[in-house]
Amino acid sequence: MCGIFGTTIKYKEADIYDNKLETMRQRGPDFSKHIEINNKLVFGHNRLAIVDLDERSNQPFVYQHISIVFNGEVYNFLELKRELIELGYHFETTSDTEVVCAAYLAYGENCVNHFNGMFAFVIYDPTMEILFGARDRLGKKPFYYYLNDSGFEFASKLSAIEIGNELEIDYESLTRYLYWNYIPEPYSPYKKVHKLPSATCFTYDLNSSVFESRLYWDLPNENNVTYSDFQQAKTDLKGVLQDSVNIRMIADVPLGVFLSGGVDSSLIAAMAQHNSPKPIKTFSVKFSEKGFDESVYAKKVADILGTDHTEIQCSYEEGIDFIKNFSKYYDEPFADSSAIPTLLLSKYTKENVTVALSGDGGDETFLGYNIYDVVQKRKKIYQIPFALRSMIAVVLKYLPGIRFQIIARGLKLKNIREFYLYYFKTLNTKWILKKEHDPKYLSYLNNSKKNLLEAISDFDTKSYMNGDCITKVERGSMAFSLEVRSPLMDYRVLEIARKMPTNFKYGDDGNKKRILKEVLYDYLPKEIFERKKAGFSMPLGIWFKSTLKDFVMETFSNENLKLVEPLIDKREFMKIVEQHMNGQWDHTPRIWKMLVLINWLKRKDYA
Template sequence: MCGIYGSTIKYNPQQVKEKLARTSFRGPDATRFTFIGKNESIIFGHNRLSIIDLDPRSNQPFIYKHIHIVFNGEIYNFLEIKKQLQNQGYAFNTTSDTEVICAAYLEYGQDFIKQLNGMFAFVIYDEKKQLLFGARDRMGQKPFYYYLGKNGFEFASQISSIQLHHQNLSISSKAISQYLTWGNIPDPLSIFNQIKKLEAGYSFTLDLTSNTFSKSQYWDISKNNNSLFTGSYEEAKQELSYLIKDASSIRLFADVPVGVFLSGGIDSSAIAALASKSTNSKIKTFSVKFDEKGFDESKYAKQVADHLQTEHHVIHCNYSEGLDLIDNFSHYYDEPFADASAIPSMLLAKHTRKQVTVALSGDGGDESFIGYTRYKWMKQVEALYAIPSGLRKFAATLIGSLPYYKLKMIAQGLQKDSLNDLYLAISSGIDNSWLQNTNDYTNVSEVKYLKESNKNLVERISDFDLKTYLNWDINTKVDRATMAYSLEARAPLLDYRIVEFARSLPTEFKYQKNNQKRILKDVLYEHVPKEIFNRPKAGFTMPFANWFRADLKDFVLDTLTEDTLKQIPNINVKEVQLRINQHMQGTWNRYPLIWKLLVLKQWLDKNGNTFSIQ
């Protein structure tokens, strides 16, 4: 896990040092950069977090024959690929996966990325072909930003490395509205008009001779009917158990200490259980404890840890430390990002890093195994959309007249014309009438996954979430939170083999009679008692709703003044003020909107005077 940087734009060595220093937290073990190519016209830079082959021989930028590379991530099956290449006559001077990527590119061409099982973002400079070739992993676990303009090409793991010393950037008004809609900035956009993100599962080529840039998609979710697995439920359970155990096992491979994030929920417990079965060493597990009632799940994590006999560590989340992380939030996330669970994620990473350098997580289980509570709600609501729309909307009006904000939100949702529109509203905000613009910011290309005619409702919405919420939100949150403290997070359930296998299963294997994540639970229950998990599903967030009405009330009101709000494009200031007042009065939970605005205000305070909004 590292930070990569590169450019064909001319920068002097001091400027390059500063660009790398800006994100040095991603790789504190070694920082290097080189000027390569014809007339040294290409810059490759790297911040290294040493995980495999700790020897300096594996430092980057790395050279293998006529191939130069900067690489962020891990290739979990690199030993298998390496053996194949050795049989083809390739010799290796390191034990790193970086060298294997270079050799695989030489042997198999650009299609070699389809052989990779891992999380990655890399760029190769091929001296002979005079081109740059790069790719991002299938699920978008590793970030990749790039600038492409008349003056050249520039790329980095984080946007702040590109924006430093850059003279041709402007803040995107459209991206701000996308952020206020989704809580993040969807791929391929970024907060700057001129900088894009390479989408998950995509590769690119920049021909340096003709200066032509092209990108292509090398992986996607299957559009075929889901029921491709023809075996029995028991056979499917055995196969899933094998896949999770293998995915966990290969992610335990490292030359540094490894642990597991353990929330006490289904997903992380399954990873902890099967990771424990994959090693003779005692697994270290980590969880967060909150003081606020209704937010503390640490006792369940401890029950799982006690049963699995892990070396368990409980991290106490206190109010003051949470505030300190908020103050530094934009330094690490470096473009607006409004998932409040980023704060406890940073806290978890900060203290976990004291014990280990790599941590396995349970991310990806909800999207692949129909786990989110909203999926169950959508399935229940599906029947209402079979009745005449006029009758449904009349019922929604009656529900909306009741004095409970949750019922009012349900009523607003039921006014939507279709289930697809309803789920888009749930994902992006039921009521965005406070956004003052004529653009439909829910009209993203990923909507096609909601409209896939070969799949049923819950399969479609889980596909949509994999491409949007998981990619744009969860993976961004985890990458920035862990890399802020030089900790590598690995997610076995995001192994593409598990993602594809889950989508080959009949829906009833995953969701049957309101039993969500059925098959994943049954795999888990072979290792941990079912009774531990007989409780409602809990999220992973901070008690901001309460804090904004109490300890942080003055901070919110002093920060989000009328004058401040007028500086934010495309919002109706009066409508926003109304919603803030509703929250303070306790009549409506508006903390997600307040948090979005606080994060955006912090980012604009640090960048708005340098770059204009267009």
């Protein structure tokens, strides 16, 4: 886990490369270096040493005639290394970085198809005078790049590219943020700065300055159901999951597991403990506010498994501090408030371990979100003729109360898939001036070759999992130099799940994550998990009306609201704030996303 940087842009300032690397210091505090290569480019790297702690594996790394900067882990590197040795390649380290280099020389651009991991890397190949780079299948590792007439630059953090470059705010991207709570790839807050999409590789020709990219992996476009026997599917899934956990436990530093007490994290903890000769370290967050603390369930699971468990008390003061300084940790506008407990969990977990396994990814792949129940129940409404629904909507629209307006809007949507996309993703957007363009991954949701739940699963995987869940954990953990690995996001898990009938995952009785739970019950008692699904949240809405009220109102001053004039109707937005403060309606998500945006703009000196 590291921070990478590279540029072909010629800067006059002698210390600018050190300054760029300094912005990524927390991503790799163990070693930092930049080098100039052939007077054509500069590679820089901040290292968080996980595998092969020796300085011989420091980067930028040179293997034969190629150079590399690499962020992340290739989990199957030992297996791949054996294959490459048989092909005649030799190795001087025990790191996966060297294996990536040899794989490139052996397989060319197709090397990415051999990697199972989370990664972003760039290789300089002087024989072809190109840069070749790639990002992992699910986009676990960040990769920003800047392309203009002066050259090409890339980095793990947006702030590194900001230094020394005149960047222009992209208000279209900020509109996307207001709708989705994050800026979806390939966009960034700036024009000419992009995120390399997940599962994408690229080449940049140093002579012609031509940048070309291609998708090297994707979810299947059609139903590819090969399982008819539930028990066989369960057995195969369990085997893939166990291997996914095992290869993610390879590390030369202390390792632990995030344990919330839910299905996903409990399964990962159980499999990790099954693979360990001694008690593994597990960590959970404890909240004092009623309705937000689920640490009791994590403790039950830890006791049964016999783990070395640590409860991290969510300090009220620290939570407030993270809220007020949120833009320090997230380099661009990002509005998932569960990032706050993620930061707290990461901060104190790092005091004990350098690597942590997480249970992220199970809900999207195995249909675990509560919203899937809502969609199933609402399907019948959209069997009512559109004309009749529109008439009902007209009546509801003029009834008092925002609830009727929301219902009216839902009735006027064309079908259930449009309902899922807009009704839940863009609740109450009257205050947003511009309309969001269709998201890049709309084709996954509208795929007529798949049933509703399978299409939603694909859409959520490519959008919400990528833009929200992964970003939240990756940035939050790396803020404290902690590497987080997610076995349920192994691409093999996604692929095997899509070979199963939908009712293996979402039972006919509405049993969400059905097959995943059955695997879990091989390790832990069923009754522990017979409760309603809970999210990873904190009482922001309560704090906005009490302790944080002054902070909220100061942030929404007339002067600060001028920063977002191209984006919002200020009068409509302040109505939302007033409704929240007087208890008429819970507008926590909308207030939070605007707090984040304004404070990000202020931090970037756009005031």
